[in-house]
Amino acid sequence: MTDNCILKINDLNKTFGGxxxxxxxxxxxxxxxxxxxxxxxxxxxxxxxxxxxxxIEPTNGSISFCGEELVGLKPHEIAIKGIGRxxxxxxxxxxxxxxxxxxxxxxxxxxxxxxxxxxxxKKCRRWEKELSQMSYDIIDRMGISKYSEILxxxxxxxxxxxxxxxxxxxxxxxxxxxxxxxxxxxEDESYELSNLIKVIRDEFNVSIIVIDHHxxxxxxxxxxxxxxxxxxxxxxxxxxxxxxxxxVVEAYLGVDEDD
Amino acid sequence: MNEYIIGIIALTGIxxxxxxxxxxxxxxxxxxxxxxxxxMAIGGYVSALSVKYLQIPIFCGVIxxxxxxxxxxxxxxxxxxxxxxxxxxxxxxxFGEAVRQxxxxxxxxxxxxxxxxxxxxxxxxxxxxxxxxxxxLLVNFLRSTHGRNCIAIREEETAAQAMxxxxxxYKTISFAISCALAGLSGAMMAHFLxxxxxxxxxxxxxxxxxxxxxxxxxxxITGTILATCILVPLPELLRIENIQSxxxxxxxxxxxxxxxxxxxxxxxxxxxxxxxxKKYIANLKMRLNRRRKSFD
Numbered sequence: 001m002t003d004n005c006i007l008k009i010n011d012l013n014k015t016f017g018g019x020x021x022x023x024x025x026x027x028x029x030x031x032x033x034x035x036x037x038x039x040x041x042x043x044x045x046x047x048x049x050x051x052x053x054x055x056i057e058p059t060n061g062s063i064s065f066c067g068e069e070l071v072g073l074k075p076h077e078i079a080i081k082g083i084g085r086x087x088x089x090x091x092x093x094x095x096x097x098x099x100x101x102x103x104x105x106x107x108x109x110x111x112x113x114x115x116x117x118x119x120x121x122k123k124c125r126r127w128e129k130e131l132s133q134m135s136y137d138i139i140d141r142m143g144i145s146k147y148s149e150i151l152x153x154x155x156x157x158x159x160x161x162x163x164x165x166x167x168x169x170x171x172x173x174x175x176x177x178x179x180x181x182x183x184x185x186x187e188d189e190s191y192e193l194s195n196l197i198k199v200i201r202d203e204f205n206v207s208i209i210v211i212d213h214h215x216x217x218x219x220x221x222x223x224x225x226x227x228x229x230x231x232x233x234x235x236x237x238x239x240x241x242x243x244x245x246x247x248v249v250e251a252y253l254g255v256d257e258d259d
Numbered sequence: 260m261n262e263y264i265i266g267i268i269a270l271t272g273i274x275x276x277x278x279x280x281x282x283x284x285x286x287x288x289x290x291x292x293x294x295x296x297x298x299m300a301i302g303g304y305v306s307a308l309s310v311k312y313l314q315i316p317i318f319c320g321v322i323x324x325x326x327x328x329x330x331x332x333x334x335x336x337x338x339x340x341x342x343x344x345x346x347x348x349x350x351x352x353x354f355g356e357a358v359r360q361x362x363x364x365x366x367x368x369x370x371x372x373x374x375x376x377x378x379x380x381x382x383x384x385x386x387x388x389x390x391x392x393x394x395x396l397l398v399n400f401l402r403s404t405h406g407r408n409c410i411a412i413r414e415e416e417t418a419a420q421a422m423x424x425x426x427x428x429y430k431t432i433s434f435a436i437s438c439a440l441a442g443l444s445g446a447m448m449a450h451f452l453x454x455x456x457x458x459x460x461x462x463x464x465x466x467x468x469x470x471x472x473x474x475x476x477x478x479x480i481t482g483t484i485l486a487t488c489i490l491v492p493l494p495e496l497l498r499i500e501n502i503q504s505x506x507x508x509x510x511x512x513x514x515x516x517x518x519x520x521x522x523x524x525x526x527x528x529x530x531x532x533x534x535x536x537k538k539y540i541a542n543l544k545m546r547l548n549r550r551r552k553s554f555d
Contacts, residue, residue, distance in 0.1 A: 053421050055417065055420070074420075074425070076426070079422055084422075087421075091417060092415070093415055094414060095528045096414065100407070104404075104408070104424075105411075107423075108423075110404055112403070117399060117400055117404070118399055118403075120399040128402075
């Protein structure tokens, strides 16, 4: 089981002043898995994403990705190692078109220098051609071709979410972190999204961690689920185990006073 | 053309280079500097003094001036670029003033009296040629991955970071390029005017650089060029006999009008490309033809 473990989090802690936002969290995400991270508001889900991607540093603990320690690395170094993410409140490059958003990120492997860029010589043009081909490919596979020349800030909310996932995929990640991808979507849209996420896992060969509040959505797509409350893990298991777990029911519905 | 008008066009061309530098920094990377006149001063004085005392060719002097502005830019930028938002702005503002003060109190620079008899170079065609060269290089840069990284920083810094962009590196690159262009502009100004004075590089000049870029429209080279061609010669064009004393007021009114009616600037986040011009002309021809047909 440890052989195909892509992300291993051990005893992760993060305190903001006196508040323990994340305490003693351990997670193991396997290759090809869709992992759900759920919990009430303020449970520390997004904080875990920020810790994994290096935007904030943990107080202590370790995060290893494909056997490499991530704690102490800068966000861009972690991203290049193969972790792509989306944000709870969409953070697209709003004044750029969908194509430019993807193209900006799709630069893995391009190694032409600053001087090559200034002179736009053969090497630069060859790479640019390849990068734009790569971007169109991702746009096609994500089914957003018809929006490719539209400014992302002008797109409807659901499409923006899709573009953000496409942009994260342009990094060619091995692990994709989705922060509330179904937020603000209606039932049809979130059904469509859950299918898309499964397709992404198979087509792009990524493992995925999803944060969300929609129980149906999470139960439908996730192989494994971890429930957080007040920064602590209260349960881990598959959908059925989670639904029958008393601690989880208490966290979501409250304790029955009569007992 | 009389010499006065040639002089205005040449100075506009020289200032355009500094404007393009500030445009890259503010319009494309989202960093606002209020001290770029300081880098112009460094370029100007280093070039003028090295030609005067080291007896090197003017061309080498200009290169030395650009290098000095770039290096000092990197040294200043290294800590300053780690500051967030307004603090970066204040750091650059302080730097610009410090440079001016140092020039005013140093002996070698001629102090507050100014530095006369700078070697003469640059005529109008050379200046315009350099302008075109700078524009081509800058547009190439912006169309490369390096340029796109800068734009991503302007758009959404956290996302840029999470998408594998080294934001400190690209902020430094953008700052260094803008300092190099400011230095080039300053050096050209020194050799064109054959005279340097600390007041030529004061706060008002830094302000003008940033105001022109904002009015032209952030994120647009076209806008910056347009605004420079309008705003730099404007105070001179308004120098008409009777309204002489009102010209700065008129200047202010024009700026207010642009802010009121076109807050995104003349050409914000757009570029005028050859493709668009071709398309426009083709469109115009088609319409003219149609009209001619309907007349027949």
